[in-house]
Amino acid sequence: MKNDKTSGEKPFTDAASPFGQIDVEALARNMGRAVEEGGKAMAAYLRPREDGRAGNELADSVSDAVTTLGRLAEYWLTDSQRAVEAQANLATGFMALWASSLQRMAGENTPPAAEPDPRDARFRDPEWSRNQYFDLLKQAYLITTRWAEKLVRDADGLDPHLRHKADFYVRQISAALSPSNFIATNPSLLRDTLAENGENIVRGLHMLKEDIDAGEGELKIRQSDTSTFDVGVNLATTPGKVVFRNATMELLQYAPSTQNVLKRPILICPPWINKFYVLDLTPEKSFIKWCVDQGLTVFVISWVNPDEKQRHKGFFEYMKEGPLAALDEIGKITGEKDVAAVGYCVGGTLLAVTLAWMAAQGDTRISSATFFATQVDFEQAGDLKVFADEDQIQSIERKMAEHGYLAGSKMAAAFNMLRSQELIWPYLVNNYVRGKQPTPFDLLYWNADSTRMPEKNHSFYLRNCYLENRLSKGEMVVGGATLDLRKVTIPVYNLATREDHIAPATSVFTGAGAFAGPVRYVLAGSGHIAGVINPPARGKYQYWLGGPPAGTYADWLEVAVEHPGSWWPDWFAWLKAQAPAEIPAARRRPGGRRKPLGDAPGSYVKVKS
Structure with a gap:
């Protein structure tokens, strides 16, 4: 040889x-x-x-x-x-x-x-x-x-x-x-x-x-050098204030950075499975900062990291004390009745539930909706369905019944297993065989900063979405109302990511057809996080536009046109075209005339699991 x-x-x-x-x-x-x-x-x-x-x-x-x-x-x-x-x-x-x-x-x-x-x-x-x-x-x-x-x-x-x-x-x-x-x-x-x-x-x-x-007896794999980052110091640093707080969430409002701002504010509903600052990492990666710099008045929900006190809160409580409470406060602070809403992952699922519930009540305060990597139809929900059959859900419910929540480490482990060849074994080898500390990486630091899942909420989500797919069928009941997404007629910007292992692009495409209003389906390159958090200045990846989400995903993709770089400017152009009116930024001081409760990113986000 x-x-x-x-x-x-x-x-x-x-x-x-x-x-x-x-x-x-x-x-x-x-x-x-x-x-x-x-x-x-x-x-x-x-x-x-x-x-x-x-x-x-x-x-x-x-x-x-x-x-x-x-x-x-x-x-x-x-x-x-x-x-x-x-x-x-x-x-x-x-x-x-x-x-x-x-x-x-x-x-x-x-x-x-x-x-x-x-x-x-x-x-x-x-x-x-x-x-x-x-x-x-x-x-x-x-x-x-x-x-x-x-x-x-x-x-x-x-x-x-x-x-x-x-x-x-x-x-x-x-x-x-x-x-x-x-x-x-x-x-x-x-x-x-x-x-x-x-x-x-x-x-x-x-x-x-x-x-x-x-990990208190379980292996908590270190994926990043945790000593390098500090939330509020070099992560989640966009200037803003906590303008409202209840037992379920803190509402953050960010200070304007432009002379004028768009009159219509936006409300971001992030997932509670992870912390909101995935949208506000380092300044050069921050979606929130970018939005503020475009002249948007940005409000963000920061969910509580729940313990046994939240065990009996389900989707209705999260909807009522989350986006609905946020809409009330935004109206008081800004005087606006029209809000553009953004939902990410399960936060987007909750936003869709909220929109259907509001449609049943005749509440029209949300004038457009944007979904980032969000599923409303779970028929093709990918590998997470492995953990969502009756036996598996009963096992999870037994664990949650002990303390009133599912430990954040359990969810983190499940997500890591979806990409074990990338998120588990390289770190096991590097850390415990090579004996090397992982390099600092803000996204993996965030990924390890897990949150707990409240018992009632998580059980409802697993059963009604993954197991029985009730939302897309028009069978989900929340707050006494049977939800029908066909009653949601506002414009929708529906972003999927091509390599998504949590919300597969095919699943997002199918769900896009559940809404009755005009839907702009956009496919971004990369995966569930990197495909969403893709600042224009980096010049990375691409996105595809192919018209309304009709027919099959494969047919749509075959005729879709690829565009280089970030989808963020496309989204902002879509958003601004709906409500281009501007007002002086001085009228959008965080909290308005009320004294803020503290500086962003607030206290809830700093609670460790």
Whole structure:
């Protein structure tokens, strides 16, 4: 076998590689320290379980996965022809690998039996292709996991929900078993470990213990250097005031930065599953600051981080004490009866519920609505439906009944699992095997700053939206009113993101057809967060316009026109065209004539879970 000398990485066969420079004494000493740190990490995990402070959620999840995959195996094994075909497919893949490996050992230049996706960062180290041992591991892994994924795809006789769950669990297992996750099977990890004589493992296990302690017995993976950011100091710094507060939310109003402002104010209803400052990160990324700089009067709801006191608050209470209370205060402060509303993710779902409820009451204070990555039809809601069958919801409800809320870490873990290959395993490897602190990243700091879910609200959301899809069917009942989105006739700007793993673009497209008024469906590049938080100055990504959301998503996309950069200016032009009247900015002092309750970003956003 010939070595490729063109890469900057030194091959393992090179005499100067770490393999020839191992300090056996230091390595042995560090392995002893690693055992000690590993024991501390295990004790941190077991301690809360021994005294009853932590439950057995992992066992529940494993049980569901085993049951689901057992049903998949049963499908294939109960039919002898199907079983033989499945075995033959796997055998064919490994025979091709064996043949190509023998040819390579004989010095022939032969194509591999399996190659990773060029976008797959796990196998970028040159040794994955240059060294036959690692190349064999890589190809065997790819052949096996692709075979398993094909078993799920071809299981046509399975119940669709069961097959969806099986696909999800197979992908989780595939991500977990990747050879890139282990020292002995990852050339980069092996190189680093030998170069540091195992010191990286000691650091990593110490960090593991710290992160289990931080999660009170559960692993709270650090995705960013948390010491770098401080909400209100270098995040959520757009100048403004808290102008109203109740037990459910604080209402923030931001100070104008232009000489004149648009007369019609906007109200932003963010998700309560995360904190509002995703829309007000660093100043150069802040959607809120950008809106203020365009001459908008911006009000934002900052939801309380709930505890047991909010356990009995459902969608009606969140609607009444959230957007409806905010509309009352905006009217008092500005004197305006017309407001443009913006909803993000589940905040958008609540906004849609509010619009349907207001339509039933004849309340016309919201004159236009914008939805960011929002679902109102949950038929095609993506991988989150894996957690929303009757058994799973009952399990979640039992957990919530203990304290009156679902811990924020549970929701954060669920969201991370949707993209485990990007949001879990790279950090497990980097933090706990390489022993490296993650780099500072404002978005991942926000992602880890999780919030709790109140019991009644979250149960209502899971059952009425994910399980029974009642809102789009016109069957959801809130505050004594049966909601009908067809009664919502105001203009709607409906933004989807193309790579969204939480609110899939197809699902948002389908939901856009539920409204009776004119809908501008816009598709942004990237995903659920980066596709929304995309300032024009960065010149990143793109967006597509293709007319009203009629027909199928695929048909719409086929004729849609791509535009480079951010969708923000398109949205602002749409918003301004509806109500272009302006007034002097001096008339939009935060709080009006009333004394504000404090500075933005307020106190609720700073409460940790």
